[in-house]
Amino acid sequence: MDITTAFYLYSTMLKIRLVEEAIVNEYPLQEIQTPVHLYIGQEAIAAGIAINLQPHDFIVSNHRSHGHCLARGMDLEGFFKELYGKQGGVTSGWGGSMHIGDIERGIIGTSAIVAGGIPIGAGVALAQKMLSEGITVIYFGDGAVDEGIFWETLNFCKLNDLPVLFVMEDNHYASQTPTEQRHAYADIAHIVQGYEIPTLTLDGNNVFEVAKVSGNLINRIREGAGPCFMRCRTYRWKGHVGCSEDDDMGYRPAAELSIWKTRCPILWLEKYLTEQYPGKAEIEFFSRRDYWQREIDSAISKAKEAPYAVD
Amino acid sequence: MPWTKLVADQRRNFEPVGGGGCDRVLTYGEAISEAMEQAMEIDPRVIILGEGVSQPGFIYNTTRSICKRYGTKRVIETPIAEAALTGVTLGASLAGLRPVLIHMRCDFLLVSMDQIINHIAHWKRVFGNDTPLVIRAVIARGWGSGAQHSQSFHSLFASFEGLEVLMPATPYDIKGLFLSAVASPKPVLFLEHRWLYGDRDYVPRGTYLVPLGKAVLREEGSDITLIGMSLTNRDIYMAREKLKSERIFADWIDLRSINPIDLDTIYSSVAKTGRLLIVENGPVCCGIGAEIASRVMENCWDFLKTPVQRIGWPSATVPAGPELERQFYPGVDQILTTIRKMVT
Structure with a gap:
C-alpha cells in the first residue's frame, strides 16, 4: 500500500472513530434524541471499501450506517444536524440516526429494517446496468442473512448479473443473539458460492486487506462479472444500540471484547505506519486527529445552535 | 421530460x-x-x-x-x-x-x-x-x-x-x-x-392523462350520492335504471383514487343530495368507506338527511364454495334495498 493511500485510510477510519466517540460523549446530555447504532471497531470495512468507489457508484446501508456514510463523504455538519433533529440535517429531521442519506454523494439511503435495504441496492444496480454506469455496494450485518429477502435478492442479482458488491459485516451478533443460535450452516461463504457468486472471507479489521479485496472484486464487477460477496469478520465494541459496551447484559463472553480491542483496526494501522514511517507517522497521526476533532467540534456546535427541524 | x-x-x-x-x-x-x-x-x-x-x-x-x-x-x-x-x-x-x-x-x-x-x-x-x-x-x-x-x-x-x-x-x-x-x-x-x-x-388511440387523486361524477341526480370503486361501479350502473323507474335519481361518483380521496367532489355532492351510500369493493370493516363516512360527518353534518350507509363484504375472509360466494358478495338487490330505505 502506498503511503498516501495508507494515511488516507487511516484518516477515514479516525474520522469515523472520533465521530462515534463524540456521540458517546454527547449522548448523556440527551440532546441527541435518536437511537444510535455505533460503528466503533468496524471502521476498516467502510474505509477500505470507500477508496475503491467512484462518483457514480452508490452505497445502500442499514441501521449501523454512520461509518459507511462518513467514509463515502457525507457532510459532517449535515450528519450531526440530523442527529440533533435540526434544520439542515441530511434528511431534514425526518430520518434521525437510522435514516441518513445523500443521493448526490452516492448514498442512496439506509434502512433500519434488517435486510430492508438489500433489495433496494439491487434495484439501484439494475438501473446502473441499464444505464451503463456505476456499481452498488450493499452493506449488511450477519443478522440480515437470516432474512429471506437477502436470499431472494442474491438470487435475483446473480440471475441478472447485476453490478453489486455484497458486504457482510460479520460481527457475530444480531442484537444479542450469536451466530451459532441463528445459522444452521457453518459457513455462509459455502452457500453463497453455490450461486456461483465470487465470495471471499477476510479479516474485516485489516484495512489493507479490505481495500485490496474489495478493489479486486469491484474491478471484476465493473468488467461485468455480476455480483460478488465479501464476508468481513469483525466485532462491534459497543452494544447493539446506544453508547455503552453492554457487558453487564451477559450475552458476550467476558474476555471477548477485550481480545477484540487488542485487534483494533486503527491501532493496528498506527503500529504498521509507525514501523514503516518512523517520525513522520506520529506527526501525521497528531495532525489528522487534530483536524478531525476540530471539524467534529465545529459541526456539533453548529448543530446545537441550529433551529429544530419543523414541518 | x-x-x-x-x-x-x-x-x-x-x-x-x-x-x-x-x-x-x-x-x-x-x-x-x-x-x-x-x-x-x-x-x-x-x-x-x-x-x-x-x-x-x-x-x-x-x-x-x-x-x-x-x-x-x-x-x-x-x-x-x-x-x-x-x-x-x-x-x-x-x-x-x-x-x-x-x-x-x-x-x-x-x-x-x-x-x-x-x-x-x-x-x-x-x-x-x-x-x-x-x-x-x-x-x-x-x-x-x-x-x-x-x-x-x-x-x-x-x-x-x-x-x-x-x-x-x-x-x-x-x-x-x-x-x-x-x-x-x-x-x-x-x-x-x-x-x-x-x-x-x-379509448383514444393517442396518449392522454387522467388526473391522479380525482374522482369522477358518472351521472347526476339530486336524491342520493352513490360512491363506487372498481367493480362496484358496475353494480351501481346496473342499479340505476331500476332507480330511475322509481323516480330516484342519484349522483354516482366513481372514486377512482383511494388515496388521496377526492373529498371535494364527495362533499359537494353530499351537500346537494344529503344522503350518501358507499359501495365498497372489500370488507366493510375499516374500509375506505369508513374513512369517507367519518369525513362526511365531520364536514357535511348539516346537510345530512339520514345516516351515511355502507355496503361491502361481510367479512375479510372470502369463501370458496359457489353458494357461499354468491351469498358473500353484495349486489344490485342490496344496493336497491338500502337506497329505498334511505330515500323514503
Whole structure:
C-alpha cells in the first residue's frame, strides 16, 4: 500500500472513530434524541471499501450506517444536524440516526429494517446496468442473512448479473443473539458460492486487506462479472444500540471484547505506519486527529445552535 | 421530460357505449396493454418487472405486446420473490428508471408489505428523493378463488400519504390513469379488477392523462350520492335504471383514487343530495368507506338527511364454495334495498 493511500485510510477510519466517540460523549446530555447504532471497531470495512468507489457508484446501508456514510463523504455538519433533529440535517429531521442519506454523494439511503435495504441496492444496480454506469455496494450485518429477502435478492442479482458488491459485516451478533443460535450452516461463504457468486472471507479489521479485496472484486464487477460477496469478520465494541459496551447484559463472553480491542483496526494501522514511517507517522497521526476533532467540534456546535427541524 | 407532452384529461362523463368524440372501442385489458406499450415508447426509462410477464398467459394478455416489441431487456421476467422485487423496484426508481412491477393477484402484495410500507411509502418524506414507480396488482373474484386469491387491499394502503392508490373501473380510465401513474414522481399502487378485463369503452388511440387523486361524477341526480370503486361501479350502473323507474335519481361518483380521496367532489355532492351510500369493493370493516363516512360527518353534518350507509363484504375472509360466494358478495338487490330505505 502506498503511503498516501495508507494515511488516507487511516484518516477515514479516525474520522469515523472520533465521530462515534463524540456521540458517546454527547449522548448523556440527551440532546441527541435518536437511537444510535455505533460503528466503533468496524471502521476498516467502510474505509477500505470507500477508496475503491467512484462518483457514480452508490452505497445502500442499514441501521449501523454512520461509518459507511462518513467514509463515502457525507457532510459532517449535515450528519450531526440530523442527529440533533435540526434544520439542515441530511434528511431534514425526518430520518434521525437510522435514516441518513445523500443521493448526490452516492448514498442512496439506509434502512433500519434488517435486510430492508438489500433489495433496494439491487434495484439501484439494475438501473446502473441499464444505464451503463456505476456499481452498488450493499452493506449488511450477519443478522440480515437470516432474512429471506437477502436470499431472494442474491438470487435475483446473480440471475441478472447485476453490478453489486455484497458486504457482510460479520460481527457475530444480531442484537444479542450469536451466530451459532441463528445459522444452521457453518459457513455462509459455502452457500453463497453455490450461486456461483465470487465470495471471499477476510479479516474485516485489516484495512489493507479490505481495500485490496474489495478493489479486486469491484474491478471484476465493473468488467461485468455480476455480483460478488465479501464476508468481513469483525466485532462491534459497543452494544447493539446506544453508547455503552453492554457487558453487564451477559450475552458476550467476558474476555471477548477485550481480545477484540487488542485487534483494533486503527491501532493496528498506527503500529504498521509507525514501523514503516518512523517520525513522520506520529506527526501525521497528531495532525489528522487534530483536524478531525476540530471539524467534529465545529459541526456539533453548529448543530446545537441550529433551529429544530419543523414541518 | 417526455411526459410533459401529454395534456391533462378534461373528460368528465362516463359513456359506456357510444360517443366521446372517439371511434375506437377497447376492452379494459386491451387498454392497459396499450397504455404500457405507449409508456415504454414515450420514455425509455420505463421497465416492466414481474413473475410471468413474458410467459404464455402474459398477465391476462396485458404484457404480450410489450414483450414482442421491447423484449427481455425492458420486460424482465423475475423469480417469485415479491418482497425483494418490490425493493428492486424502489431502488431502480431512485437510480433513474421508471419501473412497473406486476402481481397477478392483489393478495401477493402482502408478501412485500415491508418494502411497500416501511420503505416505499416513507421514502420521499424521509430521504427527500422521488420514487417514480408503479405496482400493478389484479383483484380477482369467483370460481372458488377464496381467502387468498380474491382480496382487495385498497383500504389497507390508504393510511399512507406517501403512496397513491388507484382503482380504475373503465377502459378509458385504466389507460389514462396508468399513463399518469407512470408519469408521476410518486409511487402508485394500481389495483385492477379481473372481472373488468372484458368491459368495453371508447379509448383514444393517442396518449392522454387522467388526473391522479380525482374522482369522477358518472351521472347526476339530486336524491342520493352513490360512491363506487372498481367493480362496484358496475353494480351501481346496473342499479340505476331500476332507480330511475322509481323516480330516484342519484349522483354516482366513481372514486377512482383511494388515496388521496377526492373529498371535494364527495362533499359537494353530499351537500346537494344529503344522503350518501358507499359501495365498497372489500370488507366493510375499516374500509375506505369508513374513512369517507367519518369525513362526511365531520364536514357535511348539516346537510345530512339520514345516516351515511355502507355496503361491502361481510367479512375479510372470502369463501370458496359457489353458494357461499354468491351469498358473500353484495349486489344490485342490496344496493336497491338500502337506497329505498334511505330515500323514503
